[in-house]
Amino acid sequence: MTLPPDTPPPRFRPRPWIHLETPQAVELWIDEHNSALQELVQPQETGVGICFTLAEGGNVTMQTTGDAVVLDVDQEAEWIAPLISAATGAEPPRGRVWILPDDRLVQLILGLSTLVLSTTLVVGHPFGARGRRLGY
Incomplete structure (x- = not known):
């Protein structure tokens, strides 16, 4: 995809994923991304998160x-639902937006780790109908 010459470059660029194999590695990744979000995202911005592009x-x-x-699992990634359920113990939602308890984050990242190609910080994502404030 080529952007018109007057289009500003994307604010955030994809970062290659490094497979995380232990809970400690996941916790370190979470801390690093939390710091990046706090540094790069303005407090008034909503829809803040991380997009995992699946291989x-x-x-x-x-x-x-x-x-x-x-x-927020896009249509092309619906195939990942059984893995999300297995990793977190959650039932699939009726729509594409999953709400999981925060204590499932490490298990979720460990479960997804071998399937991720890259990550990109995002702002302005609707997360269903709710663009939430920074909470990472």
Whole structure:
């Protein structure tokens, strides 16, 4: 996709994913991304999160709040639903937005780790109908 010459470059660029194999590695990744979000995202911005581009196709956009993990699974990534359920013990939602307890974040990232191609910070993502404030 080529952008018109007067289009500003994307604010955030995809970062190649490094497979995380232990809970400690996941916790370190969470801390690093939390710091990046706090540094790069303005407090008034909503729809803040991380988009996981899956190697086999599709995107899962994640946002954390004080007590929940919100996942927006696009249509191309619907194939990942059984893995999300297995990793977190959650039942699939009726729509594409999953709401998981915040204590499932490490298990979720461990479960997704081998399937992720890259990650990109996002702002302005609707997360269903709710563009939430920074809570990562």
